[in-house]
Amino acid sequence: xxxxxxxxxxxxxxxxxxxxxxxxxxxxxxxxxxxxxxxxxxxxxxxxxxxxxxxxxxxxxxxxxxxxxxxxxxxxxxxxxxxxxxxxxxxxxxxxxxxxxxxxxxxxxxxxxxxxxxxxxxxxxxxxxxx
Amino acid sequence: xxxxxxxxxxxxxxxxxxxxxxxxxxxxxxxxxxxxxxxxxxxxxxxxxxxxxxxxxxxxxxxxxxxxxxxx
Numbered sequence: 001x002x003x004x005x006x007x008x009x010x011x012x013x014x015x016x017x018x019x020x021x022x023x024x025x026x027x028x029x030x031x032x033x034x035x036x037x038x039x040x041x042x043x044x045x046x047x048x049x050x051x052x053x054x055x056x057x058x059x060x061x062x063x064x065x066x067x068x069x070x071x072x073x074x075x076x077x078x079x080x081x082x083x084x085x086x087x088x089x090x091x092x093x094x095x096x097x098x099x100x101x102x103x104x105x106x107x108x109x110x111x112x113x114x115x116x117x118x119x120x121x122x123x124x125x126x127x128x129x130x131x
Numbered sequence: 132x133x134x135x136x137x138x139x140x141x142x143x144x145x146x147x148x149x150x151x152x153x154x155x156x157x158x159x160x161x162x163x164x165x166x167x168x169x170x171x172x173x174x175x176x177x178x179x180x181x182x183x184x185x186x187x188x189x190x191x192x193x194x195x196x197x198x199x200x201x202x203x
Contacts, residue, residue, distance in 0.1 A: 068171050130171050
């Protein structure tokens with residue numbers, strides 16, 4: 001059995017187990033199947049994505065981010081953190097010193113959205129510029 | 132100081148594809164492409180693994196060069 005064959009077989013087992021977990025915890029059977037399908041689709045996509053390298057000898061942790069992906073993820077996370085903190089600072093100053101009201105929860109949720117968006121845009125941009 | 136490399140030239144000389152070299156050192160093909168184009172500076176560990184996979188002394192694969200205007 002080649003390395004990749006054992007990878008695909010083990011990932012199929014993990015996907016079925018994942019779907020079964022949802023089924024036994026009360027999710028409808030079609031939701032469980034769909035989730036299992038999505039998990040397996042991810043495992044099929046991962047080795048071709050350029051983000052993960054496959055090490056079948058590592059068993060259940062066969063999928064690893066490779067060195068370049070780790071560097072890109074770290075930079076994207078740093079960018080997201082800085083942008084989130086600056087946004088939070090700006091919001092705090094605005095509501096504390098100018099609007100003189102409490103910060104609405106909806107505005108704070110926006111900080112998380114902006115942070116997540118910064119992470120994904122940075123990841124995509126760094127991936128394109130470093131190839 | 133900028134890191135330069137002769138990875139592509141040595142890889143082709145040793146009959147490795149980007150894919151086979153990537154598999155040999157446990158990274159993705161995209162990482163090999165990025166290193167060859169000097170868009171990504173590999174860690175010391177990866178540089179040593181690449182040199183070892185190509186059976187070439189590391190100093191023949193990677194070397195440092197002063198960038199323009201840099202004082203010694």
